[in-house]
Each structure stands twice: as C-alpha cells, then as structure tokens.
Amino acid sequence: MAAAKTHKVTARPREKWILLLLWIHWIFLLRCGTQASWMYLGVASLAGSVRDDKCNELPGLVQEQLQVCRENPESLLCISEGARRGILECQSQFKNERWNCTTQRNHTVFGPILRKGTRETAFIYAVLSAGVVHAVTQACSVGNLTDCSCDMSRYGESDVEGWKWGGCSDNVDYGLYVSKQFVDAPEVSTDLSDSRVLMNLHNNEVGRETVKHLMSRRCRCHGVSGSCAVKTCWRGLPPFQDIGRALKQSYERSVRLAVRSKRRLRRKDRRRRREPISYSELVHLRRSPNYCRNRPSKGILGTRGRVCNRTSTGPESCDLLCCGRGYNTQVVRHVERCHCKFHWCCYVECKRCETMVDVHTCK
Structure with a gap:
C-alpha cells in the first residue's frame, strides 16, 4: 500500500506539467491559427446567402466577426470575395518569385508562413485587407448591400476648372469602415503591446490606405455635337491589379522593426530610428527564410x-x-x-x- 501511495504522489506533478504543456501548446496553436483564420473565407465556398444561424459554423471567426456575420450576412459574402481577390492577386504578383504565395488546403490558408513576421506576411495582410475594401466598396456601388449605396456627398458641387461633381462616386469610406471593423478584429481583441499585433494592424491599414490613395477622378463630357460644354466627374475604384502592384512595391522596400516597440512601431535601423513610419510602408519583424529548399514544416515548398x-x-x-x-x-x-x-x-x-x-x- 505504501508503495502504491508513493507512486501516486510522484505522478501528480508530472501529470500537471504534461497538462500545462499541452495547454500552452493548444493556446499557441489557437493564437497562430486565429490570426489568419478569417482568410479562409477567401477559399471557402459561401455560395448563395449566409444565414445568421450558420455563422458559428464558419471556422476561426472571433466574436466581433461573428457579430458582423449575424447582423449583416450579405457583407460576409463581400468580405469573402475580397479575401479571394487578395489571395489571387498575391499569387499573381509573386508567380515568378521563389516564394509564389503558396496556399494550403486548411483553415490557415497560408500555413506556417504567417507565424513569422516576415515581409511576405506583411504583404498577405495588406493585400487581403485591401481586397475587402475593394469588394465591399464595389458591392455598395452596384446596390448589393442594403446598408450602403454609392457616395453622393459631393453631388452638384462645382470646381474652378468648370466641371461639376456628378454621377455616383464609389463609397470607399464604407469599404474602409467594414475592413477595419472585420479585418482588425482578431488583433484588437489581443495584447496591443505585442509587436506582432502592431505589425499586423499597421499592414492592414497600409492595404486600406493604398485603395483610398489610388481612387481616381473620372469624368464624362456633355454638350452639343460631342463638345465638352459641361463635364461631370466622380471618384472611382482603381483596378485591383493596380493595388497589387503598389503593395508589391511597398513589399520590396518593407521596413524592418525593432522587436520591443512598447505600443509603437520603431525602425530597427538606428540611423533612421526617429523617422515616423507612414501608411505607405509595409513593416516586418524578421528576415525572410530561404525559399530555395523544400521545408514543409515551415510551409516552404522550394523551387525544384x-x-x-x-x-x-x-x-x-x-x-x-x-x-x-x-x-x-x-x-x-x-x-x-x-x-x-x-x-x-x-x-x-x-x-x-x-x-x-x-x-x-x-x-
């Protein structure tokens, strides 16, 4: 009996350590997966309409994202389309690179690549955030969403050059709002002093600001015999390929960050430490790995x-x-x-x- 009791006492601390390690491992996997899991909407089939009672069946959405799904299922279809555009544009921009924006057949979509805060990770977050802005804004203009319409705020205003605001501008402000509320939700609900969280939030904003910056003025002439006696103008979305090219340029000059940033972003380069980081610059924490050799555990397929x-x-x-x-x-x-x-x-x-x-x- 004494031997049995002794065995029982020595086994308890070991069991506790095992349970603790399993719990830490589970939390780590959950955190890594949650950061990117909403991106699964870009490869998932959401054919037809999403019902509010089906929102909980969508994998990996945080509470704020589930609320968007329940309150406005139509917008989730636009978000899904935006994520799909982002993934396809990522693959288009990197089709000739050593890393060609490889996707995986699971809920993380991009796999272990997203665990490291590299500049590839930065591009993924930015282009998918931009994709959501683009798809939601476009849906507003064509009347596919009941909560918004095209932008008529400047309709009828005259310009010194002799043209008037007219037509129906693309409502990019609503697209920016939805993207910020939905895409940023997994990061906002975590520790805002974490460098990786700050990196993700910044790159999300870079994607949104790129769409806003590339909005262009489009005009149409009216007059007798084709003259341009009256010209009405409106603001329209750029082709998403233009957004992808702009973000690829930002990727190529991406800024590496100091890891310990204390709630703000700081450049790792000491000579430029005092320069503020703008929303035209993507940011990353770690150097990119070697994409030449096949390393499946790290999500790298190599170039063979x-x-x-x-x-x-x-x-x-x-x-x-x-x-x-x-x-x-x-x-x-x-x-x-x-x-x-x-x-x-x-x-x-x-x-x-x-x-x-x-x-x-x-x-």
Whole structure:
C-alpha cells in the first residue's frame, strides 16, 4: 500500500506539467491559427446567402466577426470575395518569385508562413485587407448591400476648372469602415503591446490606405455635337491589379522593426530610428527564410520543378529561381489549331500546327 501511495504522489506533478504543456501548446496553436483564420473565407465556398444561424459554423471567426456575420450576412459574402481577390492577386504578383504565395488546403490558408513576421506576411495582410475594401466598396456601388449605396456627398458641387461633381462616386469610406471593423478584429481583441499585433494592424491599414490613395477622378463630357460644354466627374475604384502592384512595391522596400516597440512601431535601423513610419510602408519583424529548399514544416515548398526563363534577367530567370542549382531542359510538342478560315455558310476550317518548345525546370 505504501508503495502504491508513493507512486501516486510522484505522478501528480508530472501529470500537471504534461497538462500545462499541452495547454500552452493548444493556446499557441489557437493564437497562430486565429490570426489568419478569417482568410479562409477567401477559399471557402459561401455560395448563395449566409444565414445568421450558420455563422458559428464558419471556422476561426472571433466574436466581433461573428457579430458582423449575424447582423449583416450579405457583407460576409463581400468580405469573402475580397479575401479571394487578395489571395489571387498575391499569387499573381509573386508567380515568378521563389516564394509564389503558396496556399494550403486548411483553415490557415497560408500555413506556417504567417507565424513569422516576415515581409511576405506583411504583404498577405495588406493585400487581403485591401481586397475587402475593394469588394465591399464595389458591392455598395452596384446596390448589393442594403446598408450602403454609392457616395453622393459631393453631388452638384462645382470646381474652378468648370466641371461639376456628378454621377455616383464609389463609397470607399464604407469599404474602409467594414475592413477595419472585420479585418482588425482578431488583433484588437489581443495584447496591443505585442509587436506582432502592431505589425499586423499597421499592414492592414497600409492595404486600406493604398485603395483610398489610388481612387481616381473620372469624368464624362456633355454638350452639343460631342463638345465638352459641361463635364461631370466622380471618384472611382482603381483596378485591383493596380493595388497589387503598389503593395508589391511597398513589399520590396518593407521596413524592418525593432522587436520591443512598447505600443509603437520603431525602425530597427538606428540611423533612421526617429523617422515616423507612414501608411505607405509595409513593416516586418524578421528576415525572410530561404525559399530555395523544400521545408514543409515551415510551409516552404522550394523551387525544384518550377518553370524558369533561361533568357530573362528578372526573378523568373533560371539563375535566380533555381538558386544556382541549374535547370533541366525538355522539348515539348505544342499542338494547336491555326490558319482558320470561315466558310459561308456556316463552318470554320482550321489547320493543325505543331511547334516544338523548350521548357526549362529547376533542378
């Protein structure tokens, strides 16, 4: 009996430590997953309409986001479309880079890449935040949301140049509001003194400010025989590709932060420490990892097997994309219809053309 009691007493502290470690591990996974889980809306199918009783079935939304879903399910469809635009634009901007904005088939979408505060992480947060602004603003203008419409605030005002505000401007202010309320919610509900939280909030705002900055004035002339006696103008959204290109430029000159920032962002470069960080600058905490080699545990697929351009000098070149490992060349036969002619009436006759194409892939 004494031996049994002794065994029982020594086992309890061990069990407590195991439970404590499991609890810490669970909290860590929950925190890492929650930071990015709303992005899953960009790859999830929300066909039809979202009902308020189905909001709890959407994975990873924090309480504030669930409230948006319950109060206005229509807006969640726009947010989902905005996240989808952001993901597709990320893949478009990085299609020729070593990291090509790889997505995974789970609720984190981007996987372990988001755990490190690299400049790739910064771009992801910014472009998805911008995507939500763009999609919600567009939905307002076409009347798909009941809580907003296009912007008529300056309708009828005259300008010194002789034109008048008219038409129906895109309501970017409402898009900015929804993006801030929804996209920032997972960060605002956590520790605002955390450097990573400050980084995410800043990059979210960079995405929103980029959309606002690229809003352009569009005009239409009215007058007899095509003259421009009267010109009405309105403000319109830019194509989302323009936003993606602007954010890619911000990514390339992204600012590295000092880790301990105490509720404010500070540059790691001591020479520029006193310079304020603007909302045209993306920020990151850590250097980017080496994307050349396959490391699945870190969400890195490597560049082996990627198609490269032998004659290019850009990031898609075989020298850069293949990381100096060299490349394989394969001759591929490409068959297509060509020299098509229309015959009256009514069929098209084409010839069959074959071409041999050299395809280069990284070793």
